[in-house]
Amino acid sequence: MTKNRISPETLMLSLGYNAEAHQGAVKCPIFQTSTFSFRTAEEGKAFFQLAYGLRDKRPDEQFGMIYSRVNNPNLDLAEKRLAAWENADDAALFSSGMAAISSLVFTFLKPGGLLLYGAPVYGGTDHFFNHVLPCFNIQVLRFSSSDGFYDIVNMVNEHSSGTLPGLIFTEIPGNPTNSLIDIQMCRQLAEHFSVGGERPILAVDNTFLGPVFQKPLSHGADISVYSATKFIGGHSDLLAGACLGNSKLIGQLKTMRTFLGSMLDPNSSWLILRSLETLKIRMAHQAESALVVASFIKHHPMVRCIHYLGFLSKEQSDYELFKRQCGSPGSVFSFEIDGDEKMAFRFLDNLQHFKLAVSLGSTESLAEHPATMTHVDVSSEDRAAFGINERLIRLSIGLENPKDLIDDLLKAFDAAQKG
Numbered sequence: 001m002t003k004n005r006i007s008p009e010t011l012m013l014s015l016g017y018n019a020e021a022h023q024g025a026v027k028c029p030i031f032q033t034s035t036f037s038f039r040t041a042e043e044g045k046a047f048f049q050l051a052y053g054l055r056d057k058r059p060d061e062q063f064g065m066i067y068s069r070v071n072n073p074n075l076d077l078a079e080k081r082l083a084a085w086e087n088a089d090d091a092a093l094f095s096s097g098m099a100a101i102s103s104l105v106f107t108f109l110k111p112g113g114l115l116l117y118g119a120p121v122y123g124g125t126d127h128f129f130n131h132v133l134p135c136f137n138i139q140v141l142r143f144s145s146s147d148g149f150y151d152i153v154n155m156v157n158e159h160s161s162g163t164l165p166g167l168i169f170t171e172i173p174g175n176p177t178n179s180l181i182d183i184q185m186c187r188q189l190a191e192h193f194s195v196g197g198e199r200p201i202l203a204v205d206n207t208f209l210g211p212v213f214q215k216p217l218s219h220g221a222d223i224s225v226y227s228a229t230k231f232i233g234g235h236s237d238l239l240a241g242a243c244l245g246n247s248k249l250i251g252q253l254k255t256m257r258t259f260l261g262s263m264l265d266p267n268s269s270w271l272i273l274r275s276l277e278t279l280k281i282r283m284a285h286q287a288e289s290a291l292v293v294a295s296f297i298k299h300h301p302m303v304r305c306i307h308y309l310g311f312l313s314k315e316q317s318d319y320e321l322f323k324r325q326c327g328s329p330g331s332v333f334s335f336e337i338d339g340d341e342k343m344a345f346r347f348l349d350n351l352q353h354f355k356l357a358v359s360l361g362s363t364e365s366l367a368e369h370p371a372t373m374t375h376v377d378v379s380s381e382d383r384a385a386f387g388i389n390e391r392l393i394r395l396s397i398g399l400e401n402p403k404d405l406i407d408d409l410l411k412a413f414d415a416a417q418k419g
């Protein structure tokens with residue numbers, strides 16, 4: 001990293017776009033086209049040779065536009081700007097977070113391979129790993145945030161019948177209870193499971209804190225994975241996913257994406273460009289409000305406990321890791337209401353400003369019930385192990401005035417209690 005590197009928030013207004021080449025349009029136009037005409041057949045041949053890796057790129061040569069499943073100016077620009085947030089070589093955008101995760105797995109694992117992951121993960125990811133991958137003869141082993149390096153090594157040695165992991169996947173912080181896993185320890189695991197110079201790929205789902213407050217690549221991850229539907233998109237008006245990393249790995253992912261057809265469309269890519277301009281101020285402001293809201297409800301008699309990273313105390317094991325790995329507690333947290341499912345539902349039904357909806361990281365505040373909504377597909381034993389019980393409520397703090405959000409929560413607590 002060079003010392004005078006321009007900040008990502010500055011780059012979001014200019015990087016990779018030349019207004020003069022587009023009639024002075026300050027914003028990049030939307031290239032709503034499926035295909036691109038070549039000036040000559042010779043040019044078409046040259047573009048295809050590059051896109052299919054049939055020859056090396058000449059130093060000054062650009063990838064020419066061919067077809068929007070392969071590349072598109074909006075997609076390329078959004079990827080270039082997204083990569084800047086983690087100082088990554090490159091990024092690949094996908095049609096959803098799940099498209100990013102499934103494309104990642106199919107790029108780096110083959111039948112007979114082994115996936116090692118840190119639980120809990122997002123419900124859709126959990127289902128894909130445990131119910132889809134076994135049908136493709138991919139073995140899946142998992143560890144939990146409380147397992148140390150040697151627990152995990154021993155578990156893998158015991159259960160993997162000699163196969164070494166090809167991909168290690170974690171989600172940090174864990175959803176919905178904000179459990180933490182040490183990325184550096186995962187990198188040591190990847191090194192440990194290397195054979196003949198081949199190291200498992202380490203991917204971190206960084207949806208909750210990144211890319212502003214957590215940068216997995218700088219802690220030893222190979223790929224940062226995102227549901228860009230959440231903070232990166234940030235307005236609950238699009239679905240997208242992303243992977244960031246070095247040119248080689250992202251190149252492999254883009255090749256697989258061409259054949260799975262899981263790329264992002266031009267219109268959503270343009271919306272991502274719009275969103276990237278405000279990413280930092282949105283995330284910073286939402287995190288600030290979350291601290292105000294969490295601090296207020298922490299002591300409410302109806303709140304049994306709260307899973308907010310900003311309340312970790314020096315005595316807790318995650319404290320040091322949080323300080324080292326995360327730049328902020330972020331703006332998504334969960335708490336247990338004092339009561340049963342009925343009480344939780346009455347609380348949720350009485351919210352006015354908080355929208356009763358899944359998803360997170362948007363301009364509007366959202367509230368949901370993980371046990372019956374986002375995590376309903378997780379087995380009941382696992383839900384118990386992860387602390388996802390009928391009392392748990394997850395909040396995502398948006399851009400409303402935190403005073404109004406606190407009022408909203410207080411009124412809903414009152415109404416829930418009255419029954």
Ligand SMILES: *Cc1c(COP(=O)(O)O)cnc(C)c1O
Binds near residue numbers: 122207228239
């Ligand atoms: C939402 C989410 C996903 C899935 O992303 P989609 O864009 O909904 O496909 C994956 N991981 C995490 C942590 C998420 O929150």
